[in-house]
Amino acid sequence: MTWKLFEGNGTPKPDNYWPKPEEDKKNPLPPPPTWRDFSDQKAMDERRGRTFQIPKDDKIIDLINAALYLRRPLLVEGEPGSGKSSLAYAVAYELGLGEVLKWSITTRSTLTEGLYYYDAIGRLRDTQLMGKEKNPDVLDPIKNIGNYITLGPLGTAFLPPKKGEAKKPRVLLIDEIDKSDIDLPDDLLQIFEEGRFEIPELKRIAKQKRLVDVRTYDQKIRTIENGFVPCEVFPFVVLTSNGKRDFPPAFLRRCLRIQMKKPTRDHLENIVKAHFDETIVTKADPYIKEFLDLIEDGNKLAIDQLLNTIFLLTNGNIDEKNLKAHLLQSLDSSMMPEDESNG
Numbered sequence: 001m002t003w004k005l006f007e008g009n010g011t012p013k014p015d016n017y018w019p020k021p022e023e024d025k026k027n028p029l030p031p032p033p034t035w036r037d038f039s040d041q042k043a044m045d046e047r048r049g050r051t052f053q054i055p056k057d058d059k060i061i062d063l064i065n066a067a068l069y070l071r072r073p074l075l076v077e078g079e080p081g082s083g084k085s086s087l088a089y090a091v092a093y094e095l096g097l098g099e100v101l102k103w104s105i106t107t108r109s110t111l112t113e114g115l116y117y118y119d120a121i122g123r124l125r126d127t128q129l130m131g132k133e134k135n136p137d138v139l140d141p142i143k144n145i146g147n148y149i150t151l152g153p154l155g156t157a158f159l160p161p162k163k164g165e166a167k168k169p170r171v172l173l174i175d176e177i178d179k180s181d182i183d184l185p186d187d188l189l190q191i192f193e194e195g196r197f198e199i200p201e202l203k204r205i206a207k208q209k210r211l212v213d214v215r216t217y218d219q220k221i222r223t224i225e226n227g228f229v230p231c232e233v234f235p236f237v238v239l240t241s242n243g244k245r246d247f248p249p250a251f252l253r254r255c256l257r258i259q260m261k262k263p264t265r266d267h268l269e270n271i272v273k274a275h276f277d278e279t280i281v282t283k284a285d286p287y288i289k290e291f292l293d294l295i296e297d298g299n300k301l302a303i304d305q306l307l308n309t310i311f312l313l314t315n316g317n318i319d320e321k322n323l324k325a326h327l328l329q330s331l332d333s334s335m336m337p338e339d340e341s342n343g
Helices: 041-050 061-071 084-095 111-115 120-131 153-157 186-195 249-253 266-274 278-283 285-296 301-312 320-327
Strands: 074-077 102-106 116-117 149-150 170-177 197-200 212-215 223-226 226-232 236-241 256-259
Touching: 041 084, 041 320, 061 084, 061 236, 074 084, 084 170, 084 236, 102 149, 102 153, 102 266, 111 186, 111 226, 153 170, 186 197, 186 249, 223 226, 249 278, 266 278, 266 285, 266 301, 278 285, 301 320
Parallel strands: 074 236, 074 256, 102 170, 149 212, 170 236
Antiparallel strands: 116 149, 197 226, 212 223
16 A cells, blocks of 8 residues: 555546545544644644753753843754754743744844734724724724734733733744844844833823723733833743854843754654654664764754654655655755755
């Protein structure tokens, strides 16, 4: 029996190939790997934190705790796939700090984007469309302004706890900060040092409307008073970098820095045990050895490439020779196999 769903022969599958929920028939596509199951985002984030493994001989744990105590951002540097982002999920999971607020940085990212978004165009459009109904609530320029403001991940992380809630920090993951515009690190530094921010659109109307309900990044409703957000509990901030750029000395001085190390055999074995049952772990040993050998030879590889290889090549009748080289292909284009790099 072949493992291939797509055979490239131009012959369509029968109408009943994909079973309906009420049918007692096996789905041809097996369940996904645990790290690629998006059916329950909360469970996926928890699983990511639960399965994160830190090398036993590393100083990472000490620096994580120092960042928590000092209320300082943690700058985590390393190769792609080395577990930088997962570190944030591990801290959130172990300390019970709730959903990780993730901000994925691009070259166009700005500080305002991380703090909040004001949908001025949507508000104008709704006013024009609904104003025809002569509804005074709609025509009021102040009454519904909160419907058009959504806090970003950074803005949400700065919110003070609600009355009666534990004063615990949120976890903010600022992913791939090295992709940012040259000014963003300094802009972040300013907000981290001030520990507060304003929403000008709400500040301007504070005399007429002191309290405004807005949406948060994690889909909740919170009340902003006088257009001002004070940070009572500084978030646990993880900034990841693939090392593509240098940062200003002032920015680095205010961060604690972690350099993710190359994985060891024990480290990889612990990761594999966290994701697979014992029968798979036994079969994984040769793949772990080859993965480490490739890294030793100068190949840049991500740990999830190893997990992908083990998941596929220990399940089903798969042609290992043809597939393994592609699954464990170096992330460095200069190390690509000749038949692919020559196009």
